[in-house]
Structures are given as C-alpha cells and as structure tokens.
Amino acid sequence: MRKGSLKRMAVSLCAAVFLAAAGCGSAAPQSSAAAGTEAVSEASSEKAETKAQETKDTAEDKENGNESRINEDGTITIVDQLGKTIELDGVPDRVATTIMPFPYIFYAVVGNNDNLIGCNPSSILAYNDSALKYMYPELAKADTSFVDTSFVVNVEELIKLKPDVVFQWNYMDDEIKKMEDAGIKVIALQYGSAEDLETWIKIISTMMGKPERAEELITYFHKSVGEVDQVLAGVGKEDYSNVLLLSDKLKVTGKGFSNYWLEHSKAVSPSSDLTGEALNVNMEQIYQWNPDIIYIGNFTSIQPSDLLENKIEGEDWSAVSAVKSGNVYKIPIGGYRWDPPGVETPLMVKWLAKIQHPEEMKAMDMKDEVKKFYKTVYHFDLTDEMLEEILGDTQN
Structure with a gap:
C-alpha cells in the first residue's frame, strides 16, 4: 500500500x-522473436471493441434457447460470438486456431490431446517459454504455417491440414469469409472481457463434448478471484x-x-x-x-x-x-x-x-x-x- x-x-x-x-x-511493434506479437494490437483491439458493439444484440438474442449444445443425435450446435450458428457432425478430431491464448485454454478443457493440429506461431513461441510445454507435449506438433502473427490465414496451407473447424477472431471479417468460401467451418471468438472468456470456455467445452467442464472452470475462476x-x-x-x-x-x-x-x-x-x-x-x-x-x-x-x-x-x-x-x-x-x-x-x-x-x-x-x-x-x-x-x- x-x-x-x-x-x-x-x-x-x-x-x-x-x-x-x-x-x-x-x-x-514486435520487440523480439522471443516476445512474439501482441495478443491483440492496438488497432486490433479497436476493431475488436467495434465488433463487440455490432454483435452484442445479436449474441443476446441467440443466447436464450438457441445457445451452443450437444444434440440427441450426437451432432453439436455452436453459436459463436458473431451470433452465427455452426453445425458439427460430432466432437471434432482436427481443430485449428489463429488465436494466440487459445491452446492453453483448450488444454484446460481437454487435457493433453492431439486434436489441436494447427495454431498461431506466436502461441508456440509462448509455449516454449511456458509451463504448458511440460503439460501439453502434443502441442509441439501443431502446424503454424497456415497463419501469421497478425491472424492472416493462408487458405491453401490450411486446407492441407484438413481441419474440422477453425477458430478466428470475430473482427477478422475478410479472413473468416475466405475460409468459409473454401468450405471450412469457422467459429468466431470475441476478445476483451471476463465474460468473453467464459463464452470461449463454454464453446470449447461443448464442442469437445464436455459441457460440465465449463461449469467447473468458471466456478473455480470466480471462487479464486472472490478470495x-x-x-x-x-x-x-x-x-x-x-x-x-x-x-x-x-x-x-x-x-x-x-x-x-x-x-x-x-x-x-x-x-x-x-x-x-x-x-x-x-x-x-x-x-x-x-x-x-x-x-x-x-x-x-x-x-x-x-x-x-x-x-x-x-x-x-x-x-x-x-x-x-x-x-x-x-x-x-x-x-x-x-x-x-x-x-x-x-x-x-x-x-x-x-x-x-x-x-x-x-x-x-x-x-x-x-x-x-x-x-x-x-x-x-x-x-x-x-x-x-x-x-x-x-x-x-
């Protein structure tokens, strides 16, 4: 004090x-190779805030009765943070992401797994300096050639990975469109708040067939901060x-x-x-x-x-x-x-x-x-x- x-x-x-x-x-600017790129640069942050306002009403409308869920036939319905509905045949075997913090949040839900087949190169730079490398050895195999540190996707390289679904920031409209135009399913996430983080956890948990895991993580999160x-x-x-x-x-x-x-x-x-x-x-x-x-x-x-x-x-x-x-x-x-x-x-x-x-x-x-x-x-x-x-x- x-x-x-x-x-x-x-x-x-x-x-x-x-x-x-x-x-x-x-x-x-990128200070060094080890430091990587900002999770969301200032320009990206402003875009994220603008997109958050644009999609807020849509997301609220979708939230009641039409949220992400596992259906009786085993299919999975995801409502992303653009308010868009994505239908999956089941738990995806091959997941890719452009979002830097995503791998460790994914790990918190799923544990060590081989489902995450592609991620941002900056995620791997952080991974090599983090405790995650001890817990999640499979992540070291993830491909990083399909995206750069500013979240721009090389669709040709991405198609080679044969992803079942890809996660991208919701303000990257052009990137989302070009992936969807190539027939790739994209789930958009929104950056910025603790509430957004809870939504990420719920989406990932539902998608991976572990909806109860979201409740566990979110409850412990609030309990810890509450202390x-x-x-x-x-x-x-x-x-x-x-x-x-x-x-x-x-x-x-x-x-x-x-x-x-x-x-x-x-x-x-x-x-x-x-x-x-x-x-x-x-x-x-x-x-x-x-x-x-x-x-x-x-x-x-x-x-x-x-x-x-x-x-x-x-x-x-x-x-x-x-x-x-x-x-x-x-x-x-x-x-x-x-x-x-x-x-x-x-x-x-x-x-x-x-x-x-x-x-x-x-x-x-x-x-x-x-x-x-x-x-x-x-x-x-x-x-x-x-x-x-x-x-x-x-x-x-």
Whole structure:
C-alpha cells in the first residue's frame, strides 16, 4: 500500500485528457522473436471493441434457447460470438486456431490431446517459454504455417491440414469469409472481457463434448478471484497503488482487460481510461504519473533490470518512484502469458494483490497458490523448478 497515489492521480487525469486529445495510440511493434506479437494490437483491439458493439444484440438474442449444445443425435450446435450458428457432425478430431491464448485454454478443457493440429506461431513461441510445454507435449506438433502473427490465414496451407473447424477472431471479417468460401467451418471468438472468456470456455467445452467442464472452470475462476475480493474488501481507494502497465518501450496499456485485474487487486492506473493496448508516451509523461509500481508486460523483451539499472538508452527511469523503491515487476508466463484473458487470470489477480497489498495478503503464499491452481485446474503437479520458471524471484 502506498500513500499519496491519489494526489498524483489528479495530475494523471489532466495528462490522460491531453493524451486522449492528442490521439497518441499506435500498434506495438514486435520487440523480439522471443516476445512474439501482441495478443491483440492496438488497432486490433479497436476493431475488436467495434465488433463487440455490432454483435452484442445479436449474441443476446441467440443466447436464450438457441445457445451452443450437444444434440440427441450426437451432432453439436455452436453459436459463436458473431451470433452465427455452426453445425458439427460430432466432437471434432482436427481443430485449428489463429488465436494466440487459445491452446492453453483448450488444454484446460481437454487435457493433453492431439486434436489441436494447427495454431498461431506466436502461441508456440509462448509455449516454449511456458509451463504448458511440460503439460501439453502434443502441442509441439501443431502446424503454424497456415497463419501469421497478425491472424492472416493462408487458405491453401490450411486446407492441407484438413481441419474440422477453425477458430478466428470475430473482427477478422475478410479472413473468416475466405475460409468459409473454401468450405471450412469457422467459429468466431470475441476478445476483451471476463465474460468473453467464459463464452470461449463454454464453446470449447461443448464442442469437445464436455459441457460440465465449463461449469467447473468458471466456478473455480470466480471462487479464486472472490478470495481476493474478500480479503481486500476493507481497502479504501486512498490505499490503492498508482501503477504503470508498460507494454513495450515507452508504450503503456490503456483501457482493456487490464481494468479487470486492477479492479479486483485494488489498484489504479493513470492510463486505464485511454483506449488502446499500446499507447505512445514519453518520459515527461512518466514523470508526471510517477507510478508507485511498474508492471512490464510479457509480450515485450524489456525486463525489470532494464529500468532498475537504467539500461535503456535515451530513457532515465532513476527518478521514478517505482524504480527508486525497486517495485518493478515482469508479468509472469504460466500456461500462457498472464496479460490477456485466460484461465490463469485468477493467479494474475492474486499476484498483483500480493504486491500491492502485502499486509492484507500476508497469509497467502503465491507459490502455494500456483501449485494448488495447477493441481486443481490442470491435474498437474508443478516441480519447484517449474514454479521458479513461472514466478522467478518476483515474490516470496
């Protein structure tokens, strides 16, 4: 807990208005091969938000009485997040996806399997750095030649994989059309909220003949986040930390899914009302915001030591409060990066809460929480070495 955050937030609000008026957003560049591409770039995020509004009424109309289901004859009816109905002959043997976090969510539903025959190349980059490689060895065989990191599909390569169904973002209209024109069944998913994540889990679970699995995962998700809500219920806004979400070199995260974990972990971000996943800022703006804590996204190669040791040429971080106090952290990667919506979001909320409110959260050991989560959700026992790969030395 850090005092004085709200005073700085008054300055931050003025700065936020200035940035919004200036239209400072731009898509984040790929920082390195290991980092891959943003889960949803700023431009993609804006498209996703627009598509979400366009399809909201249709989806709500479809939800009552005509939702995804397993039929008596064994066929499966999926209503996707475009409100479109996709009919499957049964549980698909061959599934492909362009969506980066999809493989680990799919694994949470199905377990180790050979059904996922194609995925985004960025998913494999993350996979090689994640705990998923220990749990889901079959994913290493997945083909990545049919799609690039911006979700554009090579239909000729995709046809060679003979997929029963393909998952694509709902705002990629042209990509969906060209796949459907080639006779490929496409399920569209929508990016952005915890509710969207629940819908992904329900669709995947129903499609794979495990509708009860969705209820298990979603119930545990809310139970886990609710544990943090209960512990932090008495924390007033005056004790919220002022946090900076650094998505890349002088780029910060604006309005998006991060608001969910900030809300539940009781923190504020001066950029949280600005639209975009990667907003351009300068050091003068950082000095005005003067965050108590800095979280560095897992999609960038930037490390805490780059800020703490002032290694980035042309940027002086030494005067920033978070750097002075050593409160600079790298967002972890578990089954997948913890930045976007995913089944491990409850761990992200707990990790943040432990950093931001150490007194209130002192009874919670983060390593124990991760171990328990993996055992409950994945039925997998993490070794101490695996746990170290996930959390490193960010917390005791």
